[in-house]
Amino acid sequence: MDQVITETKTNAAPSITPDQLDMLVEEADRAKMKAYAPYSKFRVGAALLAEDGTIYSGANVENSSYGLTVCAERSTIFHAVSNGVRAFQAIVVTTDISESFVYPCGACRQVMSEFGNFDVYCLRPNGKVSRTTLADLIPFAFSPSDLSKGQGKGEEDEPVKKPRKTDHLRTRTARGCMKKGAHVFDIRNPRLRMYCRNR
């Protein structure tokens, strides 16, 4: 079936041809049939077109420990990346929802954006398609370049405390090795004998 793009939520020109879109829709629908969604009954399929023309697909995989569920988009990205592919042109996401378009969840937007900006097509079973891009879906994504900005900063900000001569004694006190108001010997210097009072 020829796909009708009924919504365009981006100013960017489409990065794929209508034929490529048709192929991706077919693959995404096929993947949706493999969805493992016994709990939500919400099947999602996705198909991702790599820069080299290869198509990778995936579906949502749920778990009885609900939080471990993986969405179709992430399954698909992991499928491609596990095959050594990291550059993409477009992803098609399909569900069983006819009434409205369903867009990728926030976690999937973040995971996809790790691999650049590409087209996202959301498909309704009636053939209607909404076209957008990752940049439009997640405009302020956290990115690998943010990580390098913060390298080592945490340690710099941490005030460095000068160790006190009696620090090792305090540790012993905390461990309960010392009786209240006892004499304590420094094992590294037995001549250093101190009288410590517990707090």
Ligand code: THU
């Ligand atoms: N789901 C996806 O596969 N993709 C999304 O973007 C949103 C939600 C799945 C996860 C779960 O299996 C089901 O849909 C209901 O949340």
